[in-house]
Amino acid sequence: MNEEGAMVISVTDVSKTFGGLISKKIRALDGVSFSLERGEVCGLVGPNGAGKSTLISIIMGAEARDQGKVTVKSDKPVGFVPDRPMFYEDLTAMENLMFFAQYNKVDAPMESCTKLLTEFGLGGRGDEPVRNYSKGMKQRLAIARALLHGPDILVMDEPFTGLDPTMVIELRDSIKRLKGSGLTILLSSHDLHEVNNICDSVVFIKAGKVVNKESVAECHRTMDVQFTILNPTPSILSCLDGYAVIDRSDDGHTIVVKMEKDEVQARLSELVKAGGLVQEVRLLERSVEDLYSELIMEDGR
């Protein structure tokens, strides 16, 4: 990790409790800390109600925090895609974009708005009131609006929800393109496959606490390896000692362990040398999804 200075978003010990007076107290965030480097694309992952939207609102300054510190280093306003479509529903898509363009003093606002509408597949429908838009169209408009003023930081709360598969692919490609331009992106998502695909790092959040922040590359570096051994005697299996056992079949023939990619070859030779009849070795690519089940689902809480 880089020194503090390179961090464009840093969240330190942020807590937030809802309710209290009349309703039940809900601790939505409990001492959350993490930070993002410039150009980093980070996925915020966690079950429903984990506090993702609350955390994003607090980073955006749209929600007050009870304690903690949030620093966002950017000269321009942060581009923001909220978790639900928020527009002046009675105004047209173009009017909505134009307002935000002019409000943020975008050069050549008309051209920028038209260009973005076309880019997000809404060209020719800009004159319709947003009220008439489908959820997916609103979602696209929201992303267009967030990019309108050319932000350095883009924060998206579940951008893939409500999009059809084509749009998901297109959005994924747009994000990958934006990634190249140095934009720092924080996005929350339920779609672990997309997070795995797009993000450089993942922040796992559960019940208001950050469980882990891991780089996706790191997550890819280790993998689950499945050995099928016909004579699994303890002495032969001792070659795999020290590795975390992920799974083991009832008859003991099949065992899945977690190890780094470049260790697999050496372990296999050892097994054979020890007299193991290795029938099959399968490399199971680890993904954000596996990490999610380990971190979030494992302990059953």
Place this chain on the structure above:
Amino acid sequence: MNELFVLMKKDLRLLISESYFPIVILAIVALSGVAAFSAATDYSFFIQDPPMTLSIADKELKQLMCLLDFWKMVIPIEVLILLMVSSLTLSMEKENGMLRFILAYGKNRSLIFISKSLVVAMVSLIAVLIPALAFLLGIYTMGQEVLIDAGLMLASAAFPLLIMLSVSMLGILISSLSKKRHTAVIIAVMAFLVITGAYTSALEGGMIDASLEYHQEHIDQFMTNADARMLFPEDKKLMLLLNPLLMQEGLLHVLNLTGGEMNLAYVEAFAFYDEATDASIGIIMASSLFLMGYVSFMRYGKR
């Protein structure tokens, strides 16, 4: 300045595209129409069947009195309309999340509030110009000569405008304090009931108190306006001072109906304060309500 202009353009556009907006305008037009018809009919009957030979000055006086009645009919209902419209402004944007969304851009917060205030101030202006026009049209369509000149007509709209501005600012304050638009509208309607109820009860109650006290000492005499002003109970006076409807008495001054002795209808119009005081009360009321709304808005979403 440019930022304010962009905000105002948006807020105006939002207001006009609002589904209730045509109803509001229609309500103001209909109300003005009915009140103008009633005032013009009153005037026509008076001219056609005069209690004495009428000089042009008498006719003008009667027309002014009809204008006063006209405003008194229009004002309370417009107070309700403006309270409702203005109470929706911020609460609506809070409810759909747009306010928080815009605040997240970290731009000048004050301008957001000022823009909303200016837009409802415009509505207030429209809400007094439509009736003023309707009155003239009413007299004219009844085949009568309009004896009130345009300047006086506009001047007569000044105090109603102060009332509308005050209640608009009250509405924005309500809006700024409510999270949901339904809450805001309910509070606005309650505010209307309190304003109108308190005005009538304080004024009539105070007059009865004053007259009772007067007649303990002066049997068989009429209480003059000066006596009433002196004997009017202080608590009720204070209640009136806090009521935007008190500014209606400014109309009496503008229309020059406080004279008393020579009054054609043999009523002595009663006013507590002189014109300048009435105007100051209105300006102070509108601006302090604006400030209260501003302060509460600036605190919105902060700890």
